[in-house]
Amino acid sequence: MSPSPRRVDQLWLDYQRTRDERVKADLARACMRRVYAIAKKLRAEMGGVPSLQDLVDAGLVGLMEAFERFDPSRGVYFETWCSWRVLGAMRDDQRKRAWASEAVRLKAQRLRRAAAEMASARGRAPTDEELAEALSVSTAEVAELWRHVERRRPVSLDSTHEEGGADGDPALADRRADPAQLLLAKEARELLLDALKELPDKQRYTLLLYYFEKLTMAQVGRVLEVSESRVSQLHSAALRTLARRLGPRQDELLSALGV
Template sequence: MTAPSARKHAYSAGASCCAQQALIEQYAPLVSKIAWHLLARLPANVQIEDLMQAGMMGLLEAQKNFDDSKGASFETFAGIRIRGAMLDDVRKGDWVPRSVHRGSRRISEAIRKVEAKTGSEAKDCEIAAELDISISEYYAMLSASRGSRLLSLEELLQDSEAPGFAAESELPASPLSQLENERFEQALAAAIDELPEREKLVLSLYYDEGLNLKEIGQVLSVSESRVCQLHSQCAARLRARLSDWQEANQGSVKKRSRRRPQ
C-alpha cells in the first residue's frame, strides 16, 4: 500500500469510527430504554449489561442495513433491530426450563378446549378446572411462563415486517410468502381484536405505549404480578386461537410444495 493510499485508508477508518461513536451516543438512551423494558419481564439471572451490549450490536447492524427509501424512520427500524438483538442473546442462554415450555403449551391447549366447548372467552377458573389444578396453581404456572411467553409473543407480533425492514436473509420474499404473511397478519389482528378488553389493554400499554409492568399495574389498579399473569394468559390465548390457522396454513403450504411445475 502506497503512502497516500495508506493515509486515505486510515482517514476512512477514523471517520467510520467517529460516525459509530456518534451513533452510539445519540441512540444510547433508546438502547437503555428497551433494555430496561425487557429486563422487567425476564428472570433475575439476565443482566442489564448483557442486554445493553447486545442492543448496541443491534444498533450498529441497523445502521448497516437501514434503507431510508422504504418509508420507515431510522429510530423505528433501529428499535426493532435493537430489541431483536437483545432477545436473540437471551435465547442463546437457553434459560427457560422444558417444564416451563410444557406448562405454556398446556395452558394454551386448555384455553383452546374451553373456548371450543363454551364458544366464549375462557375464564381463569375454567382454565384451571380444565387443567385440573387450583386457581392459585394456575396463577403460579402463568407467572413461571411469563419470560418464555414474552419471547413468543414478541416473535409473534414481529413476524410481519414493517415497511423498510429488510429480511435477515436479504433475499426478496416470494409472492407466495408475501401472501401467507398478509394472511397471518390478518389472522393475528383478528385474534388480538377479539381478546378480553383487559388483556388487549395490557398488550397496548406494553407494546405500543412502552409502559413497564409496574406502570401498567398502576393504570389497571392491580399488582405487578397480576399484570405478569395477564400478559402470559394473553399470549397463551393468542397461541390457542391461532393454532388452527397455523395448522391449516402449514397444510396448504405442504400441498403446494408437492406440486411439480409442468
C-alpha cells in the first residue's frame, strides 16, 4: 500500500531537517511506486516505444531533483510536485534521445555518402581504414556507424510507410555492393536528406520521427510536446516546403518518404 501524501510530506520535512541518508532512502522508497506508475503510463502513451527501465532511470533523476527543489510554500503536496518533476525528467530524456538519434543518423549519412563517392572514384568499395581517414574518425567509430546503418530499417524508394527494410535495399543491406548499384539506390535518398536539413527544426524533427523512426503522429507530439493537430500542421507545412525545394523531382524524391 502506498503511503499517504501527508506521510510523504512528513518524510520530506524530516529529510530537510536532518539530511539523514536513511530518511532520504525511506522517502525514495515511498515515491518509487509513483515513479513506476508514471513511467508505465508514459510508455503506453508513446506506443510502448521507450524502454520502461530508461523511463524509470530518467524519472529517478527527476526524483532526486525534486528532493532538493521542493518548496512547501507553493501549496502543493510533495508527491504532486514530485510527479511533475519525474514526468518532466522522463520527457526531457526522450527528447535528448531523439536528438542523439538524429546526430548518429547524420553521421551515418556522411559515411554512406563518402563510401559511395569513394567507390565511384576507385571502382571498388573503400575499406573502413580509408573511410576513417576520409572522415577524420577512428576505425572503431566507422565500424559502429556501419552497425547503425545495418540495423536501421532504411526508407525504401519504392515502399510505403509500413513496408521496406534493409533486406529490400541491396545497396544498404550489403555495403560492399557494386558501386553503380550503390550510387543508383542512394542518389535520391541523399538529395532528400539534404533538403530535410534545410527545414525549420520542428518540421524536420516531425518528418524524421514520423518517417524514419516510424512513430505515430500522436507519439511525435509527445516527444515534441505539441498537440497531435499541431504535428499534422507541421507535417503538412514540411511537405509543402520540400515539394517547392525539390522542384521537378519532387514526386520521385517524396516517394522515398512513402508520401
